[in-house]
Amino acid sequence: MGTMVWDTIYGRDAHSEPVEEWGGIAYALAALEASLPPGWEIVPLIKVGRNLADRANMFLRSLTRRLAADRFVEVPEANNRVTLRYESATRRSEQLTGGVPGWSWEELGPMVRDLDAIYINFISGFEVNLDTARHLRHGFAGPIYVDLHSLLLGVAPDGTRVPKPLTDGATWLSCFDVVQVNEDEITLLGPEPMGVAAHALTIGVRLFVVTLGERGAVYFTSNPFNFTDVKRDPRIQGPIQSARIEAMGEAVQGDPTGCGDVFGGTLVAELLAGNGLESGIRRANGLAARNLAHNGATNLHFHLRGEIAPR
Numbered sequence: 115m116g117t118m119v120w121d122t123i124y125g126r127d128a129h130s131e132p133v134e135e136w137g138g139i140a141y142a143l144a145a146l147e148a149s150l151p152p153g154w155e156i157v158p159l160i161k162v163g164r165n166l167a168d169r170a171n172m173f174l175r176s177l178t179r180r181l182a183a184d185r186f187v188e189v190p191e192a193n194n195r196v197t198l199r200y201e202s203a204t205r206r207s208e209q210l211t212g213g214v215p216g217w218s219w220e221e222l223g224p225m226v227r228d229l230d231a232i233y234i235n236f237i238s239g240f241e242v243n244l245d246t247a248r249h250l251r252h253g254f255a256g257p258i259y260v261d262l263h264s265l266l267l268g269v270a271p272d273g274t275r276v277p278k279p280l281t282d283g284a285t286w287l288s289c290f291d292v293v294q295v296n297e298d299e300i301t302l303l304g305p306e307p308m309g310v311a312a313h314a315l316t317i318g319v320r321l322f323v324v325t326l327g328e329r330g331a332v333y334f335t336s337n338p339f340n341f342t343d344v345k346r347d348p349r350i351q352g353p354i355q356s357a358r359i360e361a362m363g364e365a366v367q368g369d370p371t372g373c374g375d376v377f378g379g380t381l382v383a384e385l386l387a388g389n390g391l392e393s394g395i396r397r398a399n400g401l402a403a404r405n406l407a408h409n410g411a412t413n414l415h416f417h418l419r420g421e422i423a424p425r
Contacts, residue, residue: 119195162188191214330361
């Protein structure tokens with residue numbers, strides 16, 4: 115679940131013209147396409163503006179692991195567009211236009227009944243509100259993975275995205291089994307990152323992951339962790355386990371857009387495959403780094419698999 119966004123990107127290459135491409139949830143879909151184990155299929159839960167619906171459908175039809183597009187909903191509002199201006203490899207500004215609405219529980223409930231797991235990426239930050247998230251937590255029996263991302267961004271009058279502390283943060287976190295943030299985003303959840311992660315484990319989160327860019331990712335969990343073995347018990351089941359999993363290989367230069375989304379989609383696939391947590395994070399680190407060498411989400415799944423895209 116997330117939002118298809120048409121990106122216009124400035125500054126990722128100082129010597130090139132601005133690039134326009136699909137972004138947003140498209141990066142995570144590409145990672146899932148490249149990484150899901152046999153037998154698993156992607157069910158896109160996405161609303162798209164009518165003005166870009168045909169283009170979005172073309173992207174979705176390029177995914178062979180997709181069950182169907184029947185939960186891909188066209189809405190009359192203008193599709194979300196984001197202008198990204200890179201100041202450095204890790205710092206950028208975002209400006210949002212468009213108005214694709216989020217999901218109500220009345221819309222979403224019937225669409226998740228037959229699913230085994232849910233991956234939510236807050237691309238716009240408005241995919242679901244807290245009331246819908248709480249209904250999802252209580253009405254869906256499988257595991258729920260979330261990348262909080264733009265839930266921690268407000269919107270200025272001119273559309274510029276600005277950091278925003280999360281109101282009712284503990285209630286939000288309690289709606290999910292796995293929570294992903296980056297090292298900037300976690301500071302919006304509390305003043306002390308380790309305290310934020312530890313508290314999350316006491317209110318229902320079973321795995322808390324913080325991405326660190328070229329330094330890899332750090333995780334917190336209560337041992338043992340099994341993604342698909344869902345126990346709706348807020349108590350920590352064992353001692354807190356934490357480690358930083360370093361990124362492998364040399365630092366790679368390139369386009370960082372979508373790296374966190376590729377990380378999340380890959381880690382979800384690894385967890386669904388029953389692979390070990392640390393090996394799954396290593397794999398997610400690796401594909402996030404590989405994403406640096408590809409521009410945009412179109413044909414990204416071929417690049418992540420090390421294949422040549424068809425012409």
